[in-house]
Amino acid sequence: MPALVNAHRRVNLLVVGYRIRATSQKSLPFKCCNTADSGLLVGRWIPGHNSAVVLAVIHYPFIPGQVKKYLSELQSQTQVDLTVLGSWSMPKEGQEGMDSFLKDLSTIFPQKCWLQLSREIGKRGFTCQVVQNNGRLLQEREQKNGDDKIILIHYDQRKVMLSQLHPVQDVGQKSDVEASELRLVFQTVAQSQPLFFLDKYDDGPLKLSHWQSEGREASIIAELLKQASVPVCIFLTWLLSLWHWLCSFRILHLPPVLFISSKLSTCVQSVYRAVHFRTVFSPKKAATHVEFMRKANIFVSFLVDIALGLLLISWLYRENRISKLADTLVPVADRVAKELQELLEWLMGAPAGLKMNRALDQVLGRFFLYHIHLWISYIHLMSPFIERILWYVGLSACLGLTFALSVLSDIVALLTFHIYCFYVYGARLYCLTIYGLSSLWRLFRGKKWNVLRQRVDSCSYDLDQLFIGTLLFTILLFLLPTTALYYLVFTLLRLVVVLFQGVIHLSVDFINSFPLFAIGLRICRPYRLAEGVKFNVLCQEPGTPLHLMMEINPLKCSSVLQCYRTPTYSCYPKDSWAGLCKKLFVGELIYPWKQKTDKTD
Amino acid sequence: MAEEEEFTDINGNSISLDCQTHSAFCREFTVTSPKLSLRKVMVCTCFIWLFAYAVFFFTENTTVLSSAIILTLAGMMIHIHFVKVDHETLLIIGSLGVQLSSSYASGRESTIFIEMSKLKDIVINEAVYMHSIIYYLCILIKDPADPETVASVVPLFQSSKPRLNCLVHVYRSCQEILAQTS
Numbered sequence: 001m002p003a004l005v006n007a008h009r010r011v012n013l014l015v016v017g018y019r020i021r022a023t024s025q026k027s028l029p030f031k032c033c034n035t036a037d038s039g040l041l042v043g044r045w046i047p048g049h050n051s052a053v054v055l056a057v058i059h060y061p062f063i064p065g066q067v068k069k070y071l072s073e074l075q076s077q078t079q080v081d082l083t084v085l086g087s088w089s090m091p092k093e094g095q096e097g098m099d100s101f102l103k104d105l106s107t108i109f110p111q112k113c114w115l116q117l118s119r120e121i122g123k124r125g126f127t128c129q130v131v132q133n134n135g136r137l138l139q140e141r142e143q144k145n146g147d148d149k150i151i152l153i154h155y156d157q158r159k160v161m162l163s164q165l166h167p168v169q170d171v172g173q174k175s176d177v178e179a180s181e182l183r184l185v186f187q188t189v190a191q192s193q194p195l196f197f198l199d200k201y202d203d204g205p206l207k208l209s210h211w212q213s214e215g216r217e218a219s220i221i222a223e224l225l226k227q228a229s230v231p232v233c234i235f236l237t238w239l240l241s242l243w244h245w246l247c248s249f250r251i252l253h254l255p256p257v258l259f260i261s262s263k264l265s266t267c268v269q270s271v272y273r274a275v276h277f278r279t280v281f282s283p284k285k286a287a288t289h290v291e292f293m294r295k296a297n298i299f300v301s302f303l304v305d306i307a308l309g310l311l312l313i314s315w316l317y318r319e320n321r322i323s324k325l326a327d328t329l330v331p332v333a334d335r336v337a338k339e340l341q342e343l344l345e346w347l348m349g350a351p352a353g354l355k356m357n358r359a360l361d362q363v364l365g366r367f368f369l370y371h372i373h374l375w376i377s378y379i380h381l382m383s384p385f386i387e388r389i390l391w392y393v394g395l396s397a398c399l400g401l402t403f404a405l406s407v408l409s410d411i412v413a414l415l416t417f418h419i420y421c422f423y424v425y426g427a428r429l430y431c432l433t434i435y436g437l438s439s440l441w442r443l444f445r446g447k448k449w450n451v452l453r454q455r456v457d458s459c460s461y462d463l464d465q466l467f468i469g470t471l472l473f474t475i476l477l478f479l480l481p482t483t484a485l486y487y488l489v490f491t492l493l494r495l496v497v498v499l500f501q502g503v504i505h506l507s508v509d510f511i512n513s514f515p516l517f518a519i520g521l522r523i524c525r526p527y528r529l530a531e532g533v534k535f536n537v538l539c540q541e542p543g544t545p546l547h548l549m550m551e552i553n554p555l556k557c558s559s560v561l562q563c564y565r566t567p568t569y570s571c572y573p574k575d576s577w578a579g580l581c582k583k584l585f586v587g588e589l590i591y592p593w594k595q596k597t598d599k600t601d
Numbered sequence: 602m603a604e605e606e607e608f609t610d611i612n613g614n615s616i617s618l619d620c621q622t623h624s625a626f627c628r629e630f631t632v633t634s635p636k637l638s639l640r641k642v643m644v645c646t647c648f649i650w651l652f653a654y655a656v657f658f659f660t661e662n663t664t665v666l667s668s669a670i671i672l673t674l675a676g677m678m679i680h681i682h683f684v685k686v687d688h689e690t691l692l693i694i695g696s697l698g699v700q701l702s703s704s705y706a707s708g709r710e711s712t713i714f715i716e717m718s719k720l721k722d723i724v725i726n727e728a729v730y731m732h733s734i735i736y737y738l739c740i741l742i743k744d745p746a747d748p749e750t751v752a753s754v755v756p757l758f759q760s761s762k763p764r765l766n767c768l769v770h771v772y773r774s775c776q777e778i779l780a781q782t783s
Contacts, residue, residue, distance in 0.1 A: 546624045
């Protein structure tokens with residue numbers, strides 16, 4: 001855009017729209033700009049665009065030297081290049097000679113462009129004149145009743161100061177010229193916070209008007225919490241370092257222990273929580289918006305987790321429900337074992353009318369029945385201790401609902417360990433049968449699998465090789481229905497257990513990763529998370545420039561979830577449906593839920 | 602300054618276009634869709650309730666009736682809050698940007714503002730849908746890395762779908778403003 005004295009030049013001004021109090025929401029902003037007396041406009045010219053942001057008004061009387069000193073102090077403090085933009089005049093009675101005085105001020109504060117905003121009593125619109133440094137008025141080239149190419153935008157300072165524009169970009173990552181105008185405006189207002197510390201009751205040499213000029217507002221509780229949080233954080237970080245020291249013992253790093261702890265979801269969950277705590281309880285203040293939101297989200301979801309866990313405890317221990325649960329556990333395990341026994345008896349007979357190979361059937365059936373018998377004996381051995389163990393394990397729910405759910409998942413895994421064993425035996429047997437059959441089928445046709453070339457090649461076999469191969473093929477083929485049936489039954493049982501565990505893991509994951517603080521912020525203070533802005537045209541009188549009201553357009557809830565979701569060890573299906581079916585058909589062992597931290601499988 | 606002429610949408614329902622000129626480089630266009638028809642609402646409600654009563658007649662279970670009532674209420678609330686668009690507005694401010702806003706029957710407004718630096722052009726495109734050709738007004742968004750290519754296309758007036766005569770009005774006004782400021 002050409003920055004010359006040209007009819008197409010546009011100057012946007014963002015005028016101070018003071019803090020809109022809740023009561024005057026309906027009657028829009030002209031009320032709030034009433035109170036500013038005449039004075040100097042302080043703000044920043046946005047580089048690269050023909051715009052300026054007005055942040056405050058300095059009232060008379062002032063000494064120009066002190067104004068310049070104050071502005072240079074603030075510039076070094078906030079890294080925002082604040083300058084005097086121009087003058088604002090709202091003459092009251094008895095102040096008629098102001099206009100010429102204001103024009104003379106442009107010589108004291110030399111600028112490239114000097115803005116003169118004025119408002120007459122009784123009128124709602126402002127008039128604006130832009131003076132170049134050689135004294136020529138921009139308006140001379142315009143028609144008398146034509147519109148100035150000037151747009152005045154009113155904004156709510158407090159909301160823009162507190163809000164964060166999305167998608168979030170780090171400060172200093174991109175140069176100012178590339179950043180969009182809107183982003184620069186938001187950054188300017190946010191970084192100029194120290195400018196708003198002076199209010200009109202201060203005894204300093206300068207009297208400023210801005211959104212906080214009626215006096216700084218703060219909450220005692222928030223300040224006390226901030227002061228108290230530092231020692232609490234230091235103490236908790238010390239506790240965490242103690243925990244890490246305990247976990248670093250050599251005995252806990254032996255391979256069997258590592259293997260078991262990677263399989264138990266309780267251990268995984270506790271490791272995960274420790275990582276979270278390290279983020280939240282670090283005494284360093286959060287530097288960027290993203291860090292702050294992550295800390296807040298983790299903290300709030302941890303508190304909610306504990307609250308839900310305590311609720312669960314109060315429900316479990318009231319009326320001694322946990323003892324009742326423990327009492328029903330052993331009969332349930334007995335019942336499951338009995339059902340399995342009946343299932344095996346059925347398989348050993350003629351299941352669904354199919355005729356099985358009697359010998360293999362008997363062998364497999366008796367093998368599995370013996371396992372069940374062993375399992376029942378172990379459960380009966382443990383039964384006097386189960387109630388006590390469960391009582392203490394139930395207390396661990398005070399560490400959070402996620403912990404309780406992980407413990408439940410582990411208990412289910414331990415109790416159905418025999419089903420897992422049966423599944424592995426059945427799957428291995430079936431897998432061997434299938435591989436043997438496919439290899440012997442190739443032999444039957446005179447082909448061979450070439451491992452080097454990874455393809456099927458023809459091969460000439462000797463007669464005795466062919467004879468034995470065909471014999472074995474026939475045997476395996478006729479044994480296939482038996483092994484396939486056992487495999488099918490145990491795979492279905494295993495899948496039921498896996499499904500149940502998967503549901504628990506998904507809910508744990510959901511509780512871990514849901515950004516409660518961000519959603520709460522979006523609902524209660526929607527201006528904090530901004531997707532963009534909205535403009536409303538304010539009705540005006542002819543001859544005044546265009547007045548727009550800028551409001552913050554809050555981020556959509558789905559974008560909030562996407563943006564602020566805490567990354568977790570999310571539980572997702574490792575294979576697609578097709579891959580899963582293929583594995584099931586071939587007889588490979590399936591572990592459908594993969595966790596991101598798993599290195600094996 | 603408001604203009605009202607006889608416009609229709611692509612299905613033949615009558616809509617209205619309202620142009621307001623706030624200043625030489627700021628204009629606002631509002632396309633109003635036909636309102637929710639009372640007859641359709643009543644027909645739908647009667648249909649659902651008669652069906653629910655028939656089910657109640659056979660099963661003698663009063664939850665069927667109460668669930669039908671709740672379903673109707675919930676469905677109506679969802680329809681007027683999320684589906685039924687009352688009017689769509691295009692506010693074009695020269696050298697600042699373009700604002701699109703949809704206002705739903707329940708009063709909810711959803712707004713998008715596109716800055717002028719991201720905007721390449723406003724054009725009328727044609728789309729072939731089944732047996733008909735539909736014209737729609739759209740905004741071409743520049744790719745920040747490469748200013749010559751079009752990164753994305755934002756169609757306007759998607760719910761009210763006005764016909765070409767209405768779109769041409771809006772297009773001409775917008776092009777006047779864009780020509781002034783570029």
